[in-house]
Amino acid sequence: MVTAFNLATRDVHRERRRRLLAGGILLCLALALAAQVGIWGLLRQRDAGIAERLGSMERELSRHQDEVRTVMAGVSGDLVKRHAAKVAALNGILEAAAFSWSGLLQELERSVPPGVALGEIQPDPSTGRVGLRGAARSFGELDRFLRALEERLPFRDVFLRRQSVKRGTEGGPETLEFSITLTYQGHDS
DSSP states (O other): OOSOOOOOOHHHHHHHHHHHHHHHHHHHHHHHHHHHHHHHHHHHHHHHHHHHHHHHHHHHHHHHHHHHHHHHHTSOHHHHHHHHHHHHHHHHHHHHHHBOHHHHHHHHHHHOOTTEEEEEEEEETTTTEEEEEEEESSHHHHHHHHHHHHHSTTEEEEEEEEEEEEOOGGGOOOEEEEEEEEEEOOBOO
16 A cells, blocks of 8 residues: 655656745845845935035034134234244244254264364254364374264264364374264154
């Protein structure tokens, strides 16, 4: 006795599986499409909100600029020039305060070899340019000083501007007077 008899062939079962698979894929694609449409809608709402806030900020900026123009129209040119001069003076003070005097002196101390004496140091805090004047016992010592300055990282653009031999008084030794300019990059940050 046969309890179950199936007349469906393998082709019918394969076709049914293909239809179920195709239906599942279509359902997944429909869900993905719905998710994309939903995300697109949210992004449009967000962009609209951003555009509205940006427009509000632009209107407020324009209003503030109009107020500044109105105030500036009532200010005399002479007053603006006086305040500009005060600002320039205060900026000079701030630049001088940022100049590392101790750093400059330490770097010079590390660079000066025996036989070289500095007589004058003239820094310009706003540009970092430094003028040096001094004397050396010989050209070799002056050359060692120049090389030492060039090797120090905070110094660049080292130039020997002038050198001259100075006769010693009453049989004293001759000295070599010199003038050097360089740029010091040791501003405090």
